[in-house]
Amino acid sequence: MDDFETVRVGQAAYGKGVYARRRFKKGAAVGEVTGEVIDTEGYDSNYCIDLGGPRRLEPGAPFRFINHSCTPNCRFTWYEPLSKSDPLPNTVWVEALRVIEPGEELSIDYCWPADAAIRCGCRSPRCRGWIVDPAELPVLAGR
Numbered sequence: 001m002d003d004f005e006t007v008r009v010g011q012a013a014y015g016k017g018v019y020a021r022r023r024f025k026k027g028a029a030v031g032e033v034t035g036e037v038i039d040t041e042g043y044d045s046n047y048c049i050d051l052g053g054p055r056r057l058e059p060g061a062p063f064r065f066i067n068h069s070c071t072p073n074c075r076f077t078w079y080e081p082l083s084k085s086d087p088l089p090n091t092v093w094v095e096a097l098r099v100i101e102p103g104e105e106l107s108i109d110y111c112w113p114a115d116a117a118i119r120c121g122c123r124s125p126r127c128r129g130w131i132v133d134p135a136e137l138p139v140l141a142g143r
């Protein structure tokens, strides 16, 4: 479908997904998450990323389409600020948590708060049953 430098966006079990176009070593930068930086107090959405203070990054393609897994092969990582006068990070990267082979679907752990949690269908043997921050899982007990 949509080819990017290191990944492509294709069909996944639920909607779209992001797939590796080459092999990545553990710790490798898969790509930068680009999108719209929103600087409005109280802004929130399912996919926005916290940049510190009120600032959020609303990711665009391809990494907007990265799916959740309870045992993900990637995570978002924040670059350290370059100087004290610019204390907020401006860039977010997707980092490989283990070796990823070409064609493998990329995933991250969404770690949503309990009030935003939905049922998870990631099929991991260690699936938590919900797309939720593990620390908030007890809140969902009995649902």
Ligand SMILES: [Zn+2]
Pocket: 069, 070, 071, 120, 121, 122, 123, 124, 126, 127, 128, 129, 130
């Ligand atoms: Zn799961």
